[in-house]
Amino acid sequence: MKILHLLTSINTGGAEKFCVDICNTQADISEHKVYLCILDDISEEQLLLKMISRNVNVISLNKRGGYSLKIIYKIYKLLSEVKPNIIHLNGRALVYTSIPILLKRIPSIYTVHTMAHKEYNKYIRSYIKLLFNGFPAIFTPVSISQSVSETVKKTYGAHFETVVYNGSSQLTTSSKSEVVAQYINTLKKDNNTLVFLYIGRISKEKNTLLLVKAFNELLDNGRNVCLCIVGYDGTLKQSYLLECKNENKYSDKVKFVGRQENIADYLVCADAFCLTSNYEGLGIAALEAFSMGIPVLSTPSGGPSDIIIPGINGYISEQITVESYIKVLNHFIEKPLRDKDKIIKLYTEKYTMEVCALQYLELYETKL
Incomplete structure (x- = not known):
């Protein structure tokens, strides 16, 4: 079987990381030929590009700008050359490739990574609903959690019930782990200081400002804690990041360290992982925390x-809310979750990328 995965870009993000992980894993655990097509330009500086296995056939269509007849032709030509048996779509790749896929009549899986009503504007949602319902043998939506599934049913149709929980690859520490550990130690008051960690985009959707305000109050009240925020504001003005930094009253205890490639080195130093999203499909970073035995403290944002x-x-x-999240933080401070083996066991049973990749391979077979 030839499996063609399609992504719009290879920039760091949950859907992009998922796609790279599943390509690598499917190429490793099966005899199938795995292709990854990235519609946009690619460059050697992109972190995720470096993570792609040599067993995955990588193609770039060098798209620049938005939707065009040229990119439709390029995708159609690609499908003619590769002749995939199944296509796996992520993000806006669905919109760009829908016409070539219809012309070629190739069955396609579309992973819905976030709440369906939040994913696109109402016009694109109407178009996607038409694809799913008008061509059910060609386009199949797959939700990454039960919470996402509920929004898919409401947005596209109650009969779209397929759920495959996201998986993540087991993380390992790097050669920089000792340096990171030394840095984290500089944030601690003493050996009893609890270390909290956030990894992800710094954005309104991720509600990073709530996290900063919560730790302001904890530190105001003398709690022996510190927080490391690993991530970036992807907007040009970076206004939300500046807002979060300006709100931070304890720059010696709450640190913004920017985007980091070696996140396992930070997780291994943490007592808990913080997730404060307004809405969240599932959260690859949360699964990665589980893979290291780190508990997750989350808002009721959906998938988590x-x-x-x-x-x-x-x-x-x-x-x-800040008040409600502070209650969870205080509860954890009073009763930390220390059983890493139990957390890793749950992760291994349900949320590894191998578990996820196998479920998709089985799903592909049913669509052929």
């Missing part, structure tokens, strides 16, 4: 509620 077992691998706040 599906994978967190309170008191075992994390806690969930009652509301998406």
Whole structure:
């Protein structure tokens, strides 16, 4: 079987990282031929590009700008040359490739990575709904969690029930781990300081400002904690990042360290992972935290509620407010979750990329 995965870009993000991971894993655990087509330009500086296995056939169509007849032709030509048996779509690749896929009549899987009603504007959602319902043998939406599935049913149709939980690859520390550990130690007051970690985009959707405000209050009240924020503001003005930094009252205890490639080195130093999103499909970073035995403290933002077992691998706040999240933080401070083996066991059973990749391979077979 020839499997063609399609992405718009290879910039660092949850959907992009998922796509690279599943390509690598499917190429490793099966005899199928795996292709990854990136519509946009690619460059050697892109972190995810460096992570792609040599067993994956990488293609770039060098798209620049938005939708055009030229890119439609390029995609059609690609499908004619590769002749894939199945296509796996992520993000806006669905919109760009839909016409060539229809012309070629190739069955396609589309992974819905976030709440369906938040993914696109109403016009694109109407077009996607037409594709799913008008051509059910060609386009199949797959939700990454039960929470996402509920929004898919409401947005596209109650009969779209397929769910495959996201997976992540097991992380390992790098040669920089000792340097990171030394840096984290400079944030600690003493050996009893609890280290909290956030990894991801710094944006309104991720609600990073709530996190900063919560730690301001914890530190105001003398809690022995520190917070490391690993991530970046992808906008040109970076206004939200500046807002978060300006709100931070404890620059010696709450640190913004920017985008980092070696996130395992930070996770291994953490006592808990923080997730404060307004809405979240599932959260690759949360799964990566689980892979290192780190509990996740989350707002009730959707997908995380599906994978967190309170008191075992994390806690969930009652509301998406500073006050409610502070209650969860204080609860964890009083009763930290230290059983890393139990967290890793749950992750290994349900949320590894191998588990996820095998489920998709089985799904592909049913669509052929």
